[in-house]
Amino acid sequence: MKNTPTEISLNDYTYNLPEEKIAKEPLKERSDSKLLTYKNGILGHDVFNNIAEHIPSGACLIFNNTRVIPARLFFVKDTGALIEIFLLEPLAPTNEVASAMLVKNTCVWKCMIGNLKKWKEDQALRLELHDGQQLKVKITDRQQQLVEFTWDSNEVFVHVLEAAGKIPLPPYINREVTFEDQERYQTVYSKFEGAVAAPTAGLHFDDKTLESLSKKKVDFDYLTLHVSAGTFQPIKVDNVLEHAMHSEQVVVTLENINTLLSKNFIVSVGTTSMRTLESLYWYGVKLINGETEFFINKLYPYDHEAGVLPSKSDALEAVKRYLIEKSLTQITGQTEIFIFPGYKFRICNGLITNFHLPGSTLILLVAAFIGEDWREVYKKAIANDYRFLSYGDSSLLLPS
Incomplete structure (x- = not known):
């Protein structure tokens, strides 16, 4: 029963x-x-x-x-439009979270995307990391909000996030992340x-x-x-x-x-x-x-x-x-x-x-x-x- x-x-x-x-x-x-x-x-x-x-x-x-990972990433288009990517779960090359943190060069995540309508599917966005290195993102599935990340350094993904992302405080806190929050x-x-x-x-x-x-x-x-x-x-x-x-x-x-x-x-x-x-x-x-x-x-x-x-x-x-x-x-x-x-x-x-x-x-x-x-x-x-x-x-x- x-x-x-x-x-x-x-x-x-x-x-x-x-x-x-x-x-x-x-x-x-x-x-x-x-x-x-x-x-x-x-x-x-x-x-x-x-x-x-x-x-x-x-x-x-x-x-x-x-x-907690710095799961919020912000990209500014040439037009000035701000695109926010919020990581949800990894899909490739692995869907195991711990392993996904250690991948190099490229990965795909399911995300929530802020201002999605301003981001064309064939358009790559870039973010400067350090020492001239870049993080590049593009949409691979608009409906599912799947995003491919590629970077030209030999660092693991979690270190890329630490350089590029922000800690995702709950929305009800309603303020910018500070150094103390880290x-x-x-x-x-x-x-x-x-x-x-x-x-x-x-x-x-x-x-x-x-x-x-x-x-x-x-x-x-x-x-x-x-x-x-x-x-x-x-x-x-x-x-x-x-x-x-x-x-x-x-x-x-x-x-x-x-x-x-x-x-x-x-x-x-x-x-x-x-x-x-x-x-x-x-x-x-x-x-x-x-x-x-x-x-x-x-x-x-x-x-x-x-x-x-x-x-x-x-x-x-x-x-x-x-x-x-x-x-x-x-x-x-x-x-x-x-x-x-x-x-x-x-x-x-x-x-x-x-x-x-x-x-x-x-x-x-x-x-x-x-x-x-x-x-x-x-x-x-x-x-x-x-x-x-x-x-x-x-x-x-x-x-x-």
Whole structure:
């Protein structure tokens, strides 16, 4: 039987967010942000640098170690027209994000193009890099907005982007990128380039906070989800089930799976880590059912044939066996999992997350995790002058 609801109203997951509550700048110190705690239905207030006092000893925090790339590129035509190219996902010579960062000479990406009508399909645009080198772009498919990049240096693509691009701050910040953003819109543990938006729950952590957690015998592990531009996409339909979820690339290691199998209390640092972890469970279900493709479509947890589902350990053991059989130390997959109320969490026991836009997929995820109490959490956050969205304050959600 299928468990997919037929309708979820967007109006049930909105709230009034005053413009002045949106954080436009980062705090001077990462861990000075406020921390709203929700434990077994009880709300509290603290500062993020005290988060170790609220995490159970023996818990394991799962971080997303993706690194934001300078995904916004600006080209000026001879006529003066400005063309903006926003990188979305690589297509050639590889569609694996990590590998795409290391290609040389040429590549093709799916993009969003600003002022597209001013750019003719047979017209090449150029941007000066350094030492007389150039980056050249041309459209290979106008309808799909596919762009070919070529450059005449021997540098890998990520270094070309660092020379030519800008960090893509969320549109609601509504200001120019500054030098400070280059560092503050990355987590201190970011490692693998490929995201076009930061996993913002992790922006509050600094070395001192991580050390305090280690002293409390809280363990850490790191996986990768390359956050896509879909994270900025608002829901524009009344029935949220009709919202198109963007696929995002995830990388999970054998070490991650061993960690998850050995820990009883998993706290996801951010919604991106949570989506990865829950997708991993469903990939284990697919393997048990004889399907090997690591792609979780948005309604798979609700749509697939129900019955008695595997335990967390059974699903993870299935993934582990598959990796060992294929002599793999990690696996790359795609997920567009849509977590909304009615979803049963299989791996995550806790969530550290910022405060999200009304009527967003992330509000639906929070509502799925803590139920109707999400309204009280947001009401208290607004009443107590919490800062919202990417550069805003944090919450620790421990529903049981």
